[in-house]
Amino acid sequence: MTATAVIDSPDARALMRSVGVPLHFGPVDRRLFGMLHEPASGGDARERVLLCPPFGQEAVRLHRFFRVLAERLSRQGALVLRFDYFGTGDSEGSDADGDYGGWMADVDAAQAVLQERGPVVPVLWAGAGLGATIAMSAAARVAAPPARLVVWEPVIDGRAYLASLRERHVETLEASYSLWDPSWRRALTRRPDAFTAEAVGFAVPVPLREAIHAIEPDGVGRDLPCDIDVVADPENAPVRAWAARLGGRVRQVTPLANDFEWTAEELRGAALVPTAALKTLLSLCAT
């Protein structure tokens, strides 16, 4: 099999520009999957946008959101790359291979794809959840950092995030099985080591867990080489306080009500692509 998909008709080219062309990139032993959305007009890109997905079930839940966001940005003249970190989505590897440092390198590899393509126009990174945190960590280390970052509900307190994942894991088990097991909740309360190795369907290997555990508000975004826009729920006081402490690098903090469950297994009437979130991210990602 060859490494790239064949595009062989004008209609197909037009469609691909809108809905994305699948591609594989990265080192041979760390092949990553991505979807590249070219400017729908067929002209040169006005900007380049890299979308960094969140972790685990959150990435599954937000897949459609990121696809629609990418399509809309492409219609506004952007070159957009969505991708999966190693061991996630359609990328090579298993979820047991997940590691924070490797995912930072994956952001760098994805950035290289964008840099290889299109004219020299600003590159913006947008990340959600843990993806926002990974993007901030990577931006401080890569040779060619983005011109700007958009971070939506970044994880700034790793311990709190891991605790929320444990809680959500047990809630998911209780919702999913017809016969819930009371020992699940007892273990959640009484045994700190229970439900730490996996979270809502995805493995959380020890190195990844330790890396997330080490995420603290004072460390996140400390060495940012670019300006950031923060998107957070009005009631997310920790993130708002963190953004205030970052000071001048933060262009603005945009309130966005968190009105859907990021780890939901089923929609249960919720919108697959929340309109307010789409409008907010679109406006912040467009230059």
Place this chain on the structure above:
Amino acid sequence: MKPGELGVRFGPSRRLAGVLTPAHGAQQPVGCVLFNAGVVHRIGPHRINVQTARALSRQGIATLRMDLSGIGDSAPAQSTLEPRAQALADLQAGMSRLHEVSGVDRFVVVGICSAAEHAYALALEDARVRGILMFDGFAFPTPLTRPICRFRRLLRLRVATLPRRVTQAIMDGDAGDAASLSTVLVHPAPSRDEFRAALDQLVDRGVAVNIMYSGSVLERHSYSWQLHHAFRGARFLDDVDYAYLPALDHTLVTKAAQREFVERTVDWAVRTARRNGTTAPLASASA
């Protein structure tokens, strides 16, 4: 080096998206198609389609995991087909694409939840389908189903919350008679007679049928041998794989459930491949 996966666009105007996983080593004479469970994109719930595809690859079975029209990364269809017919057309396009790349012309189709209903309909319509796996597809309660469901729920009650939980356990058992376990699609489920006739037809054609029920559908399927009670004396019962798996849940949240699902699926698919003759020559794979 093992052959890598390949993201592809295919179908009319290349509107459909998927990822091909080539067979590793000697190729089996059947390929496998995996697709969406509800609105989850092609990776499947908790990436189960990715895990399954790679495990099948190691056993010589090439796979395509794909998005149906309008789901995941596939563009909406431009045809006027009703949803079921469109889904079948998409799956047929997927089988044709997998044939072009791998050379196989016989297929097994794995369906979870709503996908099980599509797999069933596809097998009845397309002779290339040599096996279908239906996980939490159509269910057929017997007079014992609800009493057993209620009894098993009562066994789980804690004394302190007994009155409320007794009521809940009893109420939860009254979930209606619809045979479809899917909450996503509204296609009419087959009657018992229709299902019996269809399964007889499929096994007569030599189609390998695997029917599995998880521990998330207790109201509709609550004990081993329920299928045999629901279709007492039916001819197809001797020829299908059937299992009630209460340790698994509907979306395979735990890693243990994922492992068991993959193992069972691979075992069944390999047995099906062996029933379908000699190993196919490796195709000169190019996308």
